Amino acid sequence: MRLITTVKEMKTLAQELKSGGKVIGLVPTMGYLHEGHLSLVRTSLEKTDVTVVSIFVNPTQFGPREDFSHYPRDLDRDIQILEKMGVEIVFHPEPEEMYPEGYKTYVEIPVLQTKLCGRSRPGHFRGVCTIVLKLFHIIHPELAFFGQKDAQQSIILKRMVEDLDMEVRIEVLPIVRDADGLALSSRNTYLNEGGRKAALCLWKSLSLAQSMVQRGERDPQIILQKMRGIIQKEPLAKIDYAEIVDPEELNPLSRIEGEALIAMAVYIGKVRLIDNVLVKEKE
Numbered sequence: 001m002r003l004i005t006t007v008k009e010m011k012t013l014a015q016e017l018k019s020g021g022k023v024i025g026l027v028p029t030m031g032y033l034h035e036g037h038l039s040l041v042r043t044s045l046e047k048t049d050v051t052v053v054s055i056f057v058n059p060t061q062f063g064p065r066e067d068f069s070h071y072p073r074d075l076d077r078d079i080q081i082l083e084k085m086g087v088e089i090v091f092h093p094e095p096e097e098m099y100p101e102g103y104k105t106y107v108e109i110p111v112l113q114t115k116l117c118g119r120s121r122p123g124h125f126r127g128v129c130t131i132v133l134k135l136f137h138i139i140h141p142e143l144a145f146f147g148q149k150d151a152q153q154s155i156i157l158k159r160m161v162e163d164l165d166m167e168v169r170i171e172v173l174p175i176v177r178d179a180d181g182l183a184l185s186s187r188n189t190y191l192n193e194g195g196r197k198a199a200l201c202l203w204k205s206l207s208l209a210q211s212m213v214q215r216g217e218r219d220p221q222i223i224l225q226k227m228r229g230i231i232q233k234e235p236l237a238k239i240d241y242a243e244i245v246d247p248e249e250l251n252p253l254s255r256i257e258g259e260a261l262i263a264m265a266v267y268i269g270k271v272r273l274i275d276n277v278l279v280k281e282k283e
């Protein structure tokens with residue numbers, strides 16, 4: 001396995017691979033890998049010739065009062081895991097490598113970036129789009145793998161790729177959960193025992209919502225009321241948002257018809273967790 005830390009070296013290697021006819025798969029991550037990340041890596045290993053996993057805690061997607069400096073990191077462990085899986089290339093640049101002095105260019109997706117998570121994390125998706133676009137330019141993957149866990153991120157990135165006529169195909173893979181339903185996240189490590197138990201309220205409310213839709217409920221307000229009820233019963237939890245939206249424009253639905261994204265962000269103490277389910281009317 002090769003660990004690459006500079007843009008120049010990564011570009012040269014990607015160009016060599018491409019001219020040798022290799023199909024490159026990219027899995028962008030912020031590291032501290034868990035099964036959610038690894039499901040993306042496995043799929044890339046299956047579907048492409050060479051898998052590049054990027055590990056980069058991207059400063060531009062964190063707000064000034066967010067957890068950039070405390071975000072969990074363990075590069076050695078991540079590399080060991082990826083090496084065992086057979087990943088060929090890990091790209092791990094330092095922030096100054098991706099944003100050298102004088103850096104000024106950002107990608108914005110107006111409207112979409114201000115919905116759901118964008119409301120409490122202004123600038124977040126601008127940072128995400130910018131770093132992912134840079135990674136696409138440096139690595140030129142045919143396929144890039146993202147998780148449904150960050151539903152809004154995937155929707156926005158698909159929009160960016162289409163709007164900017166990019167060649168890469170984005171694949172979105174299902175949310176990996178712990179046995180009790182909690183969606184895996186690097187941020188779960190911030191939770192103490194009580195917080196870990198409290199965090200189950202996200203999945204409880206989402207699975208209730210899912211079963212209400214399956215039983216024929218079509219009114220988002222009735223579903224959201226039940227969802228909020230579950231979160232409010234948990235003393236450690238505070239809702240940032242809970243919404244039922246159309247999965248393209250992310251606008252709140254007045255009635256569930258076709259596909260709907262039921263998405264939420266909840267604070268468990270100081271830890272902000274996100275989760276979602278995608279439901280279909282005929283489920």
Ligand code: AMP
Binds near residue numbers: 146174183
């Ligand atoms: P992160 O390191 O949190 O930026 O995540 C890197 C990629 O892994 C993103 O595409 C996430 O959506 C995806 N991911 C994170 N957690 C999960 C999960 N529990 N299941 C599936 N994919 C996930």
